[in-house]
Amino acid sequence: MKSNYGRLKRTILIRTGLVAALTLVVGYGIVRFFIDGIFQEAFTNLMMWVFTSLHLDWNEADQLYGKVFMDNKYIFLTVGFILLFLVFYNVWIKRLLRYLVSVEKAIDNVREDSDEPVSLMPELKPIADKLTSLKLTLKRKERSSIESEQRKNDLVVYLAHDLKTPLTSVIAYLTMLDAQKNMPEEEREKYIHVSLEKATRLGELINEFFEITRFNLQDIVLETVQLDLSVMLEQLADESYGVLAAKYMTCRVDADENLIVNGDPDKLARVFDNLLRNAIAYSYTDTEILINAHKKDDGIVITFRNQGHQIPEQKLKSIFEKFYRVDNARSSQTGGSGLGLSIAKRIVELHGGRIEAASDRSYTTFTVWLPAYAPAGPSRKGHSAKRKELVAAQDREEPDANRGRQRRQACGIAQNVERKV
Numbered sequence: 001m002k003s004n005y006g007r008l009k010r011t012i013l014i015r016t017g018l019v020a021a022l023t024l025v026v027g028y029g030i031v032r033f034f035i036d037g038i039f040q041e042a043f044t045n046l047m048m049w050v051f052t053s054l055h056l057d058w059n060e061a062d063q064l065y066g067k068v069f070m071d072n073k074y075i076f077l078t079v080g081f082i083l084l085f086l087v088f089y090n091v092w093i094k095r096l097l098r099y100l101v102s103v104e105k106a107i108d109n110v111r112e113d114s115d116e117p118v119s120l121m122p123e124l125k126p127i128a129d130k131l132t133s134l135k136l137t138l139k140r141k142e143r144s145s146i147e148s149e150q151r152k153n154d155l156v157v158y159l160a161h162d163l164k165t166p167l168t169s170v171i172a173y174l175t176m177l178d179a180q181k182n183m184p185e186e187e188r189e190k191y192i193h194v195s196l197e198k199a200t201r202l203g204e205l206i207n208e209f210f211e212i213t214r215f216n217l218q219d220i221v222l223e224t225v226q227l228d229l230s231v232m233l234e235q236l237a238d239e240s241y242g243v244l245a246a247k248y249m250t251c252r253v254d255a256d257e258n259l260i261v262n263g264d265p266d267k268l269a270r271v272f273d274n275l276l277r278n279a280i281a282y283s284y285t286d287t288e289i290l291i292n293a294h295k296k297d298d299g300i301v302i303t304f305r306n307q308g309h310q311i312p313e314q315k316l317k318s319i320f321e322k323f324y325r326v327d328n329a330r331s332s333q334t335g336g337s338g339l340g341l342s343i344a345k346r347i348v349e350l351h352g353g354r355i356e357a358a359s360d361r362s363y364t365t366f367t368v369w370l371p372a373y374a375p376a377g378p379s380r381k382g383h384s385a386k387r388k389e390l391v392a393a394q395d396r397e398e399p400d401a402n403r404g405r406q407r408r409q410a411c412g413i414a415q416n417v418e419r420k421v
Helices: 008-037 040-052 058-070 072-111 123-180 185-216 229-239 239-248 265-281 313-318 340-350 402-410
Strands: 225-228 250-256 260-263 290-296 300-305 354-359 362-372 384-393
Touching: 008 040, 008 123, 040 058, 058 072, 072 384, 123 185, 123 313, 225 229, 225 265, 229 250, 229 265, 229 290, 229 300, 229 362, 239 265, 260 362, 265 290, 265 300, 265 340, 265 362, 313 354, 340 354
Parallel strands: 250 290
Antiparallel strands: 225 260, 250 384, 290 300, 300 362, 354 362
């Protein structure tokens, strides 16, 4: 504060000193030329007349005058100088109030809808700079809020339109199945399959509606436990077999053992599941998704890398904003509510971590950093790296649900992971 408001401090000290000096000069002039000069005899005669009118003789009045005024002369002078200083200082305070008036006008400037910078007196430049920064921050947040609300409204309109398409198809196919009792079995199975696909898509769109309404209505509360991220990442990749198989893709997990963190299993699983599903949705067909996880210093670094179209630098800056979607074409297959990455960022930050995105012509990479759990006892020496590749093959024997349940029990997740982010 001393360096920021040094000029204001010097101004106040200088002007206070000038007021004190002015008080001394004016007070001395009053004492020298008026009290001890022009009005001395008149004041003495007046006070003697007052004392003698109280039935005192001249000698008694003279003694009383000496005791009251002459013996206490310096007390009267001190009181007089103080009163004179207060009068001059009151005039200076009125000038000082101009600073507050200018600050009040500057605050009104911040509240106004204008791009004019805040201007104050030179002594208040630090306040002017802070108010200008505050005004720019508020304007930026206001624009961001308006853009977010516009994206939300557009998304609701898009989803409402998309709801109608699968619903119409489901009604049409079910009507045909109900009307044609003797429909060939092959054709009946085809219509049933199409109706199921449309109904599934309808459910996904409805979930997106719920996601939009819940985002601003509920806070994210963490229920933290100690959990092993290496097991969780293998589990999530394992459970994505069906989606990988549909695009002839593979997912490889390269993770150190014993990557222990203190976190909420469901919330972190939601983050990693969203990153994995985004990677699948925006990857080229017949490519590999690589998940890396290793300990670095006092944290754990997890990366999701996929091969797909490069995300422009400008879009990377907004990719974690609410209701933002990279695919401007609003593909009904890949376009979600635009909340997944925004919620993922909030969850990671609540865990004391951070999340970043990078993209080039070959790969798109999402990087998550989380603080590692530091046990009180002796740590296990050495971490053996293990690699696991999941190949989407037709002859897979173990059901996904059973394996997912086993791995969830292994890493301490007690309930099903909600994947729709």
